[in-house]
């Protein structure tokens with residue numbers, strides 16, 4: 001075995017200073033939003049397969065659609081999460097692998113499948129309108145990023161918790177923020193550090209969620225009835241009683257936390273950057289407005305959006321996809337080799353990490369003509385986009401199960417914003433950092449103007 005190893009061809013590149021490697025250089029490039037140049041410089045120097053060292057682990061950077069396919073479909077590459085995330089979220093879909101993951105993944109997928117999301121549209125509509133009325137209407141300026149975070153937290157909580165949603169958001173909005181912030185922190189549990197605060201927040205959230213889960217279990221056992229048609233706990237408990245999984249109440253609580261964390265930071269980034277793009281792209285905004293006004297035309301002011309309405313928002317979704325291409329909320333994916341594997345003649349030893357960054361193909365002119373141009377029409381013909389070059393939701397067996405949820409949520413939000421407001425960026429050239437999710441440096445303040453309500457058929 002020793003002999004075989006000595007003939008291995010490891011990928012080119014160097015591992016840098018022991019332990020530190022390229023960690024700070026990569027993190028700095030993310031913070032200064034120059035990560036795309038960082039990756040391209042490496043690729044130009046070493047080619048599409050190169051080794052480096054990140055967060056204390058030897059890591060192989062892979063670039064290009066074939067590499068993406070390899071990463072997302074290879075059974076010997078296991079999703080890697082930070083130690084901090086595992087401590088913060090326990091045994092959730094975001095942290096499990098292998099056989100343990102299977103039943104969790106299939107139960108969560110059931111809950112988020114398109115037929116279920118169809119049932120959530122009314123609730124999403126209600127929460128979006130409530131928040132827009134509360135936080136947008138009547139204001140001259142709004143700081144978009146925190147508002148979008150609040151909005152998406154409210155939406156996911158309204159689905160997952162049902163009647164307790166408002167109380168959960170009120171009590172734990174800051175805790176969810178701290179939990180999210182701690183995911184990439186150094187996992188030593190000392191109070192007042194990012195991780196220490198995240199652990200404290202996680203314990204507080206878990207306690208409240210456990211209480212709700214126990215209440216739902218009680219109602220099901222004593223009264224044999226569900227509290228609401230969409231809440232996650234009732235759904236999971238019923239699935240379990242039908243033999244679809246054997247998750248404990250504790251597992252269900254951990255997964256509720258996993259879904260909320262997976263859902264709200266990502267969708268809020270999409271909404272924030274879509275608002276930013278539309279402020280700079282009047283032609284795209286006009287086309288979206290036309291599409292949304294047509295939908296509003298056939299509705300009374302109090303009518304909620306339906307699944308059919310959302311299905312008609314085709315151009316708006318193309319603009320959302322173009323936002324996901326140019327500013328992907330998840331910048332890349334880490335995997336760990338569970339055995340020695342080979343890619344394009346290079347060996348990747350067991351235990352090494354493999355990394356792919358979305359921006360490498362999203363911003364490559366080989367796959368997207370004039371890649372820095374914001375042009376939703378490139379999604380007119382999906383077949384012109386090569387497979388595995390556009391992956392904002394990942395791919396393969398760990399692909400985001402919330403794709404449909406985020407699509408519907410984003411479209412509902414954009415409907416009410418575009419039909420009611422016009423906005424101007426307070427800082428035209430405001431930059432953003434990746435922390436690791438894209439975050440505008442000033443939170444994206446915009447000046448708001450109320451728009452004349454669109455015509456309706458009965459007006």
Ligand code: HEM
Nearest residue numbers: 262263266267270329330333392393394398400402405406
């Ligand atoms: C624009 C919005 C979103 C984006 C861009 C996004 C992106 C992603 C990506 C790239 C992954 C895979 C990571 C990997 O393979 O390394 C992922 C996983 C995941 N997402 Fe999303 N997501 C979004 C919205 C949502 C929503 C709304 C939910 C829940 C309602 C959700 C729940 C999850 C969960 C639970 C996972 C983990 C799946 C697993 O590991 O098996 N996401 N997401």
